[in-house]
Amino acid sequence: MRKAAVQLGMTQPSLTTQLRRIETAIGGLLFTRGQTGSRPTPLGHSVLSRARPIVAEMAALVTAAREAAVGVGGVRLRLGSIGSRAVTGWLSRIHERLPETETTIHIEVSSNTLLQLLATNQLDVAFVHEAEGFPLHVPPGVERRVLIAREPRFVALSSAHAAASREVIHLAQLAQEAWIVDPTADDEATALRRAFTAAGLDPRLVHVRDTTTAAELVASGEAVRCCQPTADPTPGTVIRPLYGDPLTTQLSLACRPGSLPLVELDALFADLMDAYVAVSGRNTAYRAWLDRHGSPLLPSVGSH
Structure with missing residues (x-):
């Protein structure tokens, strides 16, 4: 259950609750739980064997629909981000650089959720943060490019x-x-x-x-x-x-290698960095912190 929750970007209690709801709807126990993990019951095996082709067909339907939408509406860029004052500037720079691109953005409190959306091809890139000492659950096939190595809280x-x-x-x-x-x-x-x-x-x-x-x-x-x-x-x-x-965090831009041309990924990273530098320079308290610390995070925003 713990490993499944990590893969789904959920907490274990949330997954357990969801599984109980499914079992209630179906009317029977799907898994037996023990110290060594969970095992499907005979009913669980039956449900899984029928569910897998449905899930595969649904995934294929979603992929085909997205490809058709891109074909009809032109190029599309799907962004994900934590809440940040840099987001508005990031979007503005992208729109100015790519005026013909349809850009959407998904804002989340949880960086782990954004990474899961990225891994399942629901996002193209995601701006995430990681609390120092508490690594994110980075799904296979997802990579991160560090924007700010150590931002203070x-x-x-x-x-x-x-x-x-x-x-x-x-x-x-x-x-x-x-x-x-x-x-x-x-x-x-x-x-x-x-x-x-x-x-x-x-x-x-x-x-x-x-x-x-x-x-x-x-x-x-x-x-x-x-x-x-x-x-x-x-x-x-x-x-x-x-x-x-x-309390510090690391800020990074996450992506799936090959999902975007490298030159476009470089440009998105530069857009985000420019937007972050701009809001940092306008913030009195942060600017003072940068000046006192010799601008270890953003030299271009530091001491005069």
Whole structure:
């Protein structure tokens, strides 16, 4: 079950729940579970033997439909991305460079989900991030090109918070705060807990998926949350770097080798880098961080 969940880009509890729903709909047990894994029951063997040709036919239908759509509508480019202020600039550059190309974009919180969509030919490229110390589940046949090797995570807090006036904030100064995490984000909560454990602290985590609610909780002083250094502060909040950069991520562009011409992949990477540099240069807190650190991430955006 664990390996199947990884291949499908799902959590194991989600897969178990889905399997139970299928068994309920069919009216019988499909697998027996044991310490050595799962085995199909006789009913499971029967369902699998009938399902495999249906799945194959469906995959062929989807592929044929997509090829027909490209033939009718012209060239198409399917992008995937995590949420980022660089996305708008990335799209703008692509549209300017490829005005005749139909471009779509799929935004996801989970980079693992984007990689799975890429592996199953539902995306052409994907902009993903990986928390340091928590590798993504990269499917076979998918490769990544590193955009930013180590991007720091900042913290968003109320502008009325006692630490808001500080240029850099220590984790210990926020140890008593409630920290908002998105339960659908890959390893966000685990990475935060590890950082606090290393500092000898024990954070209180609040699971919030809605960004509007999260922003209001931060502005009201009810909680704080980690954020990308390129993010803009919402009304009533400030964004500050964390001392020692205890939380970092790697940004990369993922693709299936051969799915796009190398020259086009190079161009997409350059478009994304240009867009990232642009938003980084406009962000006061991140620009100051880059200047203080000698611009290890983006030399072109660094010290004057």
